Amino acid sequence: MKYISEYRDPQLVKKYLHELFRVTTRPWTLMEICGGQTHSLVKNGLLDMLPPQINMVHGPGCPVCVTSVSVLDEALWLAQQPDVIFCSFGDMLRVPGSSQSLLHAKAAGADVRILYSPLEAVQLAVDNPTKEVVFFAVGFETTAPANALSVVQAAARGVTNYSILASHVLVPPAMEAILGDPDNLIDGFLAAGHVCTIMGTTEYDPIAAKYKVPIVVTGFEPADLLQGILMTVTQLEKGTYKVENQYARMVAREGNAMAMKAIHEVFDVSDRMWRGIGSIPESGYEVKAAYSQYNARLKFNIQLPVREEDPDCISGDIMRGHKKPVQCPAFGNRCKPEHPLGAPMVSSEGACAAYYQYKSSV
């Protein structure tokens, strides 16, 4: 637990809180990008410890939450094909598509497997030569390198019964979509620490400059989050708007060159549909033409009608920071984790699930 417990130290937390109360003179609205940060804020009870002028809103950085219904329908369709072993990270299984979730499909007989690494899916393909193994390649920039490597490895090993259903999303275009919205309320950002571990921090410089907004790359433990908030508020109070790095123990300015090389080898930047937000230009990764035999969409020639999200789900407003989960009329009654209207109530990183699980009337 080294490198974790130090950042849960109550004394350090107290110190940052004290400093935060000292520097805060005005109301500020900050958005934490990553769902992991949202959960840590709520799970540790931090939201109620902050100065009352600081309003934290919860960003779009939950890969499960932003994956569109149409992509989930593609996943469900693939999982139900004969002789397909459909592999996914665990979180995606409970998210509803337009008709059902992967968990339901599994219960009804589809061969759906939870894996931790796409490289295990390649091995599964080797071990099951008569089956088609498909990996559900979701996530932000964080999971893209491993998913890309699985394709590189499959190609190198001559594995032909492996493919991925890519639904990667990218943070900077989503931030621009939020900042470019005329109703934008966000004064400063906590950027997602693990995304920056891969991509570095340089792509945030032009955003900070263009929108005059401080961006602090921040970790996930209580002391990380408070220090990130403190750095952001300090900039806001001073009127500066730089990119700063709170999570320097993990994030280098230039990122992880090998990981980025793997991404660029396999993926092209493409437009992507975000659940609740709509299509954002150049905000995702799709498998490159050179690797098209590993692109499940092409391999299985998937052609499904585009479906809409449940109109009662306000996930778009939540992920753009316009509303808090508790402001949704369906929250906690028509929408609960056991019968969700939208993904933010299902995912372990979803803002609605965090509020429902940890914050319901403490």
Added chain:
Amino acid sequence: MNLNCPLPTNGVSRIITLGHGSGGLLTHQLLQTEVFDLLHNDWLDQQHDGATFSLNGKVAFSTDSYVVSPLFFPGGNIGDLAINGTVNDLAMCGAMARYLSLSFIIEEGLELCLFREVLRHIKAAAQAAGVAIVTGDTKVVERGKGDQLFINTSGIGHIHPRAQIHHNRIVPGDVVIVSGEIAAHGMAIMSVRKGLEFETEVCSDTRPLHEMVGKLLDCFGEQVKFLRDPTRGGLASVLNEMTEATKLGVMMEENSLPLNEQVAAACEMLGLDPLYVANEGIMVAIVSEAVAPTVLGALKGMKGGEQAAIIGRVTKEHAGKVVLESRIGGHRVVNFLPGEQLPRIC
């Protein structure tokens, strides 16, 4: 543990087939050579349809089915669970298990040596828990219609004369104690589950709790108001069931939760909350405030209770809810888990 199958002897199958469940000669042979010879006692030796015995006084009766995969995992196996689980369910009622039934549903193709190994563990666990297996059943299902081996055990036992265990006796101010480190069993299973394997030395905590309960009741009797073993759903679910039933609250301190560092690290890595992870060898006890420190001291002196800790208190406030004070002093609700805990993406 030796799981190597010996070479087949003449005429004896190395695997269990549908024929072993037919009720004919193969069934007879299987039961005789594998079950009765090993587990024999006065009741089983009669090979009757049921067991007859006398019981005086108040008894508790419980049943549970065991479907764990894989059958063998670090620190235990399905046989240990099948005995300890039902012994513990009875212990939580304040009863010492005396007689157990033992039923197998076997998927055809199960290697006989695995079955034999499970039976050996069943025998050892039953001896350790001082319980007699007095009746049972064996069925074989077609391949694909089971998962190697399912076991059901039911048990009956005498209630301790001083036991008054009921949630309606809990009052605000009562103290919540856990008898050992949480989440070990679930993480041990997770570490060997296909597709999720990771390297760790975490072992299941499976053990019988009847002696611990017996000693507590001997010493503290009616001051022990509530006992539960937090198996599936973990500590959080047991406490939520209690608060829901009593309309009282629980305030729990994260700092006080006994949690092995390796288990904590494994949970951290997989994105699982140890409060919801299964246990098989610890219990939650809610006791009067006056005796809580002495109960804790007594537990710490018992085998399997060395890591016992006071983790919280029953409150009038936030009725029906379990609230946790985080390490840094924040508060959050600990709810029922809406479904299975699923490993996260990143």
